[in-house]
Amino acid sequence: MSSSASQRRADEYSLSEEEYRFVCKLVYDCTGIVLDERKREMVYRRLMRRVRETGLPSFSSYCERLKNDEQELPAFINSITTNLTSFFRENHHFEYLKSQIIPDLIRGKSDRKLRIWSAACSTGEEPYSIGISLLEAMQGRLQEWDAKVLATDLDSECIEKAKAGIYKTERISALQDNRQKRWFMKGKSTTSDSVKIKSEVAALITFKTLNLLHDWPMKGPFDVIFCRNVLIYFDRATQAELIARYHALLSQGGYLMLGHSESLPADYIGFEVVGRTVFRRL
Template sequence: MEILKSFDLEINDELFYLFSDLIYRTSGIKLGIHKKGLLVSRLLKRLTLLGIKDFHCYLKRVKSDNEELVQMLNCISTNTTKFFREKYHFEYLKDRVMPELIQSCRDRTIRIWSAGCSTGEEPYSIAMTVFEALRNMGMDDGTWDIKILATDISTKVLGVAEEGIYELEQLPDTLPGDMITRYFLKGVGKNRGRIKVKDSLKEAIRFRRLNLKDRTYPFKRKFDVIFCRNVMIYFDEDMKQHVLSNFHYYLSSTGYLFLGHSEAMLDREQFTPVYITVYRKR
């Protein structure tokens, strides 16, 4: 507590709006004034670590230091996820989307993008679903080229995702034991109760930092499926439209877009609803 006394923990409305404007311009994340307490609590860790005494000085730092700007965005990003979250999406991917892709893909190539992948549970769940679909159809012969791109603005969560180590209890109770054995290693000794994603699953996924605020995205090939769930709830209408327009561009001609359960589709001219918050490119 003595350390905190030397810091100016106050942030007035004017300073808050300077931070929120910077965050919006660099990430698309919209923070209302009611988020002032959240901003203070999350950025205080950086001030303490850097020995910066007040938020005015920290604002100057992030404006002049791109690496610290990334660290600030790491702190601000909300990262709540779990394996097979919104299970019905993965069932639809396995039972409807995958059979269609398998039938229509002449070059046996499937590309999927997990946008806002957080700590990796979503892309690993996607990969397991894809491999199980191939397995169930008797097509897991190693001749399919499956690539999943997993992106996030936070370098911190991407580090966790690439490591692929989780608590066993993070897996759903309903996940069959043979799937756990196929895709995870169970920890022993001091790592008992933990699991590690097997390399055979990791190899299908590439983790990259990407800012959805960017005007365009650095992709050469279209995606068959895009997952962007519970991400756009942090964006305003302009940012949502920007992201949806880019998704439409980077989807294949009949590609699928999966959104979060609380996210409504704004652009019905470019996307057609086909299932619960699942849309198809027009």
């Protein structure tokens, strides 16, 4: 390829300042996620994959499609949103759920209903970790309770992967052997490198696609809401709005779990801190 042809190719797949501003605004308008200059390289890499998938010749032509074809928006959002997750990530939350919250609810709830919401469930590792924690904490008594876990995410592709409950074996390699054997099934083939979450865990969980900035169809109340490593992507006004909405959906004394780098505003009086990024509704 000649140097002039290489330059034309590079120009076609360059992301101009105007195009980047357009992408950032569209992401914000659709999801509330704030992108800045520090995210440019990440946005470029993720959008490049999508541009190539569509067969379009340039970022410019892809931006034109976004302006004129609403059906492309879900794929666009799926390509941008972050889906970093793992089983029992930030394990102190699951330990607190298992050792403190569930025993307290068992002692204090006469209606024998448990409701937990994983508000950004990605490919399912978080809600399945919640389900495993529930089963381990209840020690065979879960059938006596009406226990349900709602798992939602903006990314429709992630929701489909989560529903399948199938993961590469390496995804559970950090778990204790007894957890691997108790809650996962190996593939039938002797050469299979995949595992599937067991049905008794999967039966606890309902997966739904949900944009947190839109209306929430569920009424609550929830005993626990996991919203971890989500607030960091929003501006302060949107963070405050989401926190207020979570507060309204929690039961009296319900718990909100945030990510390791997240916190509530210092002047927010709706919660008390009871653990590391664990907040209890007053």
